Amino acid sequence: MNPMATKAKQWIDEKKDPRSAYWQAGLEAVMDLFAPHLEKGKLTPVRPLEEQDLPVFKAALEKVDLSPGLLAAFLPPVVADAIIPPDSAEELVRVEEGKPSYKIIILRPGKENRIVCVEISEHAHRPGMEIFQSGALLGTFDYPTHDVCISELTKAIRAHIWEKDKWQRKDYLAYTLNWFEKTEYLDKADVSVDENFSFFHRPTLIKTNRVDALFLMIYEVLHHRFQEDADTLCKGLTEAGKTADDKKMRDSAIHSVAETSILALLNLVKKFHLIDFTKFTPGENKAFDHEFSRAVRKITSDLDEILTAYRYKKPNPADG
Secondary structure, rough: OOHHHHHHHHHHHHHHHHHHHHHHHHHHHHHHHHHHHHHOOOOOOOOOOOHHHHHHHHHHHHHOOOOOOEEEEEEEEHHHHOOOOOOOOOOHHOOOOOOOOOEEEEEEEEOEEEEEEEEOOOOOOEEEEEEEEOEEEEEEEEOOOOHHHEEEEEHHHHHOOOOOOOOOOOHHHHHHHHHHHHHHOOOOOOOOOOOOOOOOOOHHHOOEEEEEEEEHHHHHHHHHHHOHHHHHEEEEEEEEEOOOOOOHHHHHHHHHHHHHHHHHHHHHHHHHOOOOOHHHOHHHHHHHHHHHHHHHHHHHHHHHHHHHHHHHHHHHHHHH
16 A cells, blocks of 8 residues: 555544545645655745746745745646546535646645645636645635635735744744745745744844844855855856966956845845835944945855865866
8 A cells, every 4th residue: 555545544544534634645645756856945846837837936936925844836737737636525626627727735744744735726716725634624715716815825824834833043044035035036025924033024033133134144145045056156257267277366256246246135125125224323334334344255255165166076078
């Protein structure tokens, strides 16, 4: 017996409705399949998106506000159309056969997994979501239209699947960085965020002030970005003629990349009025200048390490 059927049978033996038991087990199997490609706290497409999928994904991304430990998968029609409830659970079918489905599956791992399946397709005759735990259907939310369903995602997700445990510093960091990266990607100021859990909005969450919080956020975003895309970064510097063999040229290049990258994110903060810089006190202005210089040094150091590592791992064509 496969793991999905085993889990469903256990729940049925515990007197759970077979329809909800099998559907939750199936949804968990889907998440097991895609989990290696998901990042906690982020809504992630499980397949490369077609052009027609992007507006749906972006609308969902704006409203799907996730606590840091949740796994969330965005399923475009090429995948979602094949993920259907058991034949006996017609009440869980939200899209007519032949119409494109767009699903979001969110998993809160734990001793008893909680899982939410949301149908957000504009072709759904009944857009909405189901919430499952331990093989039981805990609740169903139906919305009159696709637009209403999207607009209600933030409230429903926070109420029914957010983690309830006390957050640690790393959780506040992850949550805030995920929000800011979404703001940058969507190029919108009103991306859903609970300011009570964002250290950018409430620096006291991590025992800091708003200037330090600003530069911590910017540094962490760039640090992770450059680490994740080190090859592209290094190739770009090399192709521009800024090779690792000329230390002066290399130092100038990476300093320029660091400064330009920090300024780009600061301009984003200014563009969306995330901070009113005109209301800084003289002390905060002084701290701003100090933290800007320090951030440039830190990012420059990161880039130097990345470029050095790239130089030594890059294969030499002369070696055959």
